[in-house]
Amino acid sequence: MRKIFSILIATVLGIATSGAAAPDREIVIITKDGLKASPGKREKNPKNSHDTLFLRSVVEPSAQKAPAKPAKPVNPAPKVKPTPAPPVQKPLKTKNTAIAKEHAITIQKKKTASRAEDDLDEYSHIATIADPAESVNRGTFWLNHQLYHYLLRPVSKAYEFILPSPARTAIHNVFDNAEYPVRLVNHALQFQFKRADLETRKFLVNSVAGVGGIFRVSDRIPELAAVPSADTGQTFAKWGIGHGAYVVLPVLGPRSVRDTVGMAGDYALNPLTWLTYGGLGGAATLAISGPNAAQSINNRMNLYDAATRNVIDPYVAVRSGYIQYREQAASK
């Protein structure tokens, strides 16, 4: 944690002084295609340029330490596990390797044939969750469906109609950026300090170069483009707390008991929640969080539609999708 704060302070100080004192080699240009070294002479960006100058120490964590590792090959050489040889009938007289290869091919074909029969149970190890209150959950699921269909879908459509796609993306980016404390604290609670460090750099880059988080400038920086997200439910999972039962919450939809508790944690860590308790009037809070609510409804509707259309049993489809998604998030 101390490391993160020292980086934070150093960066803020660095930003404050960079205009006058920082030498050019400490500056990089964030271009549309990634990072570029700053030319020796400080030049003004051409008009309408999307390039941004930024501190090298923030966007390239490795620049401070060891020299960057050589880039990984796109297709790293495969590791072939030397599997034990299958029980092969002893060849009578294997004169050369050509014949041996022929045998190998026959063995492979046999393996495929035998697998074709037992591959029916290929998906027997899918993540599942206990659902003791299924009948109550199905009831809530049905109510939510009516709510989504008759109330939220029109809101979502209106929102899509009123705001063009780039504006919707911008709103999503701003709120996602503001939720930085949720991710920072949970990375730290999961002992993922490297990720907490990257998350802080991402927040700084997007807040400063991305004008308060409107643009996700961090996507152009390879090291910051794919920092896994973190939430409290995921932290509980890493601590070994099981899912508990499956619950369908009114309006909010599917959760496990663990993630329901985790959601309360995320709510407490979200600065947008603090606004409500910070003395801001109701109207001001609504003005700030209103677009986020609409954006969240919009995302939720798209997700809900994708999960429940063209399925056999929407309730089971959503439950299975939810638990598979959460399992994958916890394994990151």
Add this chain to the structure above:
Amino acid sequence: MKTRPALLVLAILASAASSFAASVPDAENFLKKSVGEVVNIAKSAPNSNALTESVRPVLLKTISFDAMTRRAVGPGWRQFTPDQQREATRLFGSLIIRTYVAKFTPGEWPEIAYKAATMPSHDRVEIPTTTLYKGSKYNVTYRLEEIEGWRITDVVIEGVSLVANYRTQFDGEFKQGGADAVLNALKRSVSTP
């Protein structure tokens, strides 16, 4: 005499290694070509119906609906008659095509970045991608198998496997009423717009 079995083992390993080297780029090229065809269709299609019609032939030669249906139903598949198996594959295929097409809006297409492939077994390749669509990023992994050439057998979006998701749904139907219940559920779903 001892050297001969050793030679044989070496030859098996060598052929396994060479099949890896040859298979992964083959599978990758196949996937990139097929996805490229679909994206081109999505760019030019005027509406969803036209998109479905144009995409169908591409998907029919890209996806193994046989393998998908079989595994989505699970061990109960053995209790289907050959006719029921054919019917289930046809209906499930329509459902998959519709699911796939529903993810596209005509005029908008995804940007796909392919990552390093892995090979879980000698005739299987998994290709993870990052797909940027309508401003959101998704992790999409394509599972391919060598069945009369490379074919897609599953698509995993953000950790959710398409086939596994249907398997949980079919399990319930099969337990209640066997093959007939599965077929009826499929017919119901296909006839729902």
